[in-house]
Amino acid sequence: MTWINRYNADPFASPVKDVRGNWINGKFDLRMAGGVNLFGYDTTVWDKVKQESMFMFSCTYNTHNIYHVLAKKLIFRTLDAAYFCGTSGSDAVEAAIRCAYKLNKKAKIATRAETWHGATFLASNLGNHTFFDDFKDMFDFGIVRKPFVRSKGYSNLSDLVKSDIEFLKQHKNIGVFIIEPIPTISCGLSYKLDRSDAYNDLRKYCDDNGIILIFDESNSCFKVGKRYFTEYLDIDPDILILAKAITSGIAPFSALLGKKEYLQQLIHGHTYSAHYLGAVAANHTIDYFYETLPNSQALNDEFKKYFDYVLGSFYSINKDKTRSSDKVLRPSTIGYKYDNLYYLIPPNTPRHHFEFVVKETIL
Secondary structure (H helix, E strand, O other): OOOOOOOOOOOOOOOOOOEEOOEEOOEEEOOHHHHOOOOOOOOHHHHHHOOOOOOOOOOOOOOOHHHHHHHHHHOEOOEOEEEEEEOOHHHHHHHHHHHHHHHHOOOEEEEEOOOOOOOOHHHHHHOOOHHHHHHHHHOOOOOEEEOOOOOOOOEEHHHHHHHHHHHHHOOOOEEEEEEOOOOOHHHOOOEEOOOOOOOHHHHHHHHHOOOEEEEEOOOOOOOOOOOOHHHHOOOOOOEEEEOHHHHOOOOOOEEEEEOHHHHOOOOOOOOOOOOHHHHHHHHHHHHHHHHHHHHHHHHHHHHHHHOEEEEOOEEEEEHHHOOOOOOEEOOOOOOOOOOEEEEEOOOOOOHHHHHHHHHHHOO
């Protein structure tokens, strides 16, 4: 059987015969299926999901208790409500922007250029990512984008946010500012958190000017040593987007967090929104995340000297040091041109396995 994915994978790839945690056929998968398989190929969460007797699809009107249980595990600080809106980050981005429009009736959107916010029409057009160049003539939503200046190494996040404010001051009638609070792979993972108040001034500027601030954590949730990167900050966005690893790769699922008075105005979704098994998988994922978190922090403390340290389970490895290794799978790095790539080291990785990877790929 020929298997072809979006990167035109080798049709003669070896069949999977042996899977143990993060190891496939004796190789360590650093990327873990695009950062979705939060625990590698550990089946703990899946084994629990399979025990569910109820499995038929549902919709956003479902009142099963699992949704209340999951919401309580997701909400925090001022973000006191959860809206289970779809099956992907793209769905959640579309829902978040619609919610913002209902709040302030201002259609003009601002964002950072080159950021990936999804594959649906509006979401894919937000950052003007080069991946979608073939479709540029199909749509134009009048989005204003702050230019992205690529640089080697890391810059402080507070400097990036300061420049965000200056950019917003150049434009009138902005209704939404949607960003990744910690820029991820589409921006080369070029920024590090230098202070917890990095976003305080931006929060105040948005409040003073009627701008809805949306944080897209589709790519960073559950990978930074806390549930969300936002938890390291002093402030909250108006809306927080969650997807990808929220179910550790078991079922497509996405959610919004926000103030109850904001989200209760939103009517958005489709047939598979808030799928019951997705909610179950997310519930078990959060529980297992906390169980394995001490190991993730221990890995950080013990092995960060081999990496450019950012936060939690984010690491940056120079691609030249892994390119020639026959012990590492890099399925999602084909075609990327960045000086640094980020890899997710699953939090349940045994330390002796991680040490093996470090020695084989770095030393």
